[in-house]
Amino acid sequence: MVGFTCRMDGKCCRIYWVPVTHLDVFRIVYYGDFKPEEFLKPHEGPSSSIPSIKTRRREYCLALRQDMNKCVFLLDNGKCSIHEFKPLTCRFYPFVYVTRNGKAIDIDVYSKALGKCPGLVMDKNPINTSLRNQLLRLANIRLIEIKLYHEAISNLLYEFNSNPSIQEAIDFLVDKAREDYYRLRANKLWVK
Numbered sequence: 001m002v003g004f005t006c007r008m009d010g011k012c013c014r015i016y017w018v019p020v021t022h023l024d025v026f027r028i029v030y031y032g033d034f035k036p037e038e039f040l041k042p043h044e045g046p047s048s049s050i051p052s053i054k055t056r057r058r059e060y061c062l063a064l065r066q067d068m069n070k071c072v073f074l075l076d077n078g079k080c081s082i083h084e085f086k087p088l089t090c091r092f093y094p095f096v097y098v099t100r101n102g103k104a105i106d107i108d109v110y111s112k113a114l115g116k117c118p119g120l121v122m123d124k125n126p127i128n129t130s131l132r133n134q135l136l137r138l139a140n141i142r143l144i145e146i147k148l149y150h151e152a153i154s155n156l157l158y159e160f161n162s163n164p165s166i167q168e169a170i171d172f173l174v175d176k177a178r179e180d181y182y183r184l185r186a187n188k189l190w191v192k
Helices: 022-032 088-092 129-159 166-186
Strands: 040-044 059-064 095-100 103-109
Touching: 022 129, 022 166, 059 166, 088 095, 088 129, 095 129, 103 129, 129 166
Parallel strands: none
Antiparallel strands: 040 059, 095 103
16 A cells, blocks of 8 residues: 655755745744745746746746755754645645546655655555545645635736736735635635
8 A cells, every 4th residue: 555654854855846825825924933035935937736926027936945955944854844834735745636627536646756755655556545535635625725826816916917026926915815714714624
């Protein structure tokens, strides 16, 4: 059976950049008491997993900042300092979700994680049912969050006539995330 137990060795935090939504940013601000400028950096170009911010001058995604080729939240001992409320992108690794008609229908192993993630246990059997069900629930919440992020970006671009500064974008999106947090929480869809 395919299984996974995070070894918290930080390998994934050194090889990938992490795109974030407004709600990922809100989690870090709300639970970690960080300021967005302490951990965010615009990543030029689009992301395959979340909507990008397309202004008149550029296109970028919000991403966790990297210092010395590692995530800004990776501690010297290899552990994540925000593990309890880390971005949902991080929570899925080393898995990906498969969608159909806007709904997550299956979970698979991320092919690039093979041989890189020490917590991934592979054999010829399917992913552990309990793990698969947890990830499917999280994936469907993630899809709702991505939809809300897309709406937030549309509102941002309308509000700033398609030309917000990065700071205006971050401030606007964190405020919008606060509103979305209350809506998700009321519907029991909030993930810490």
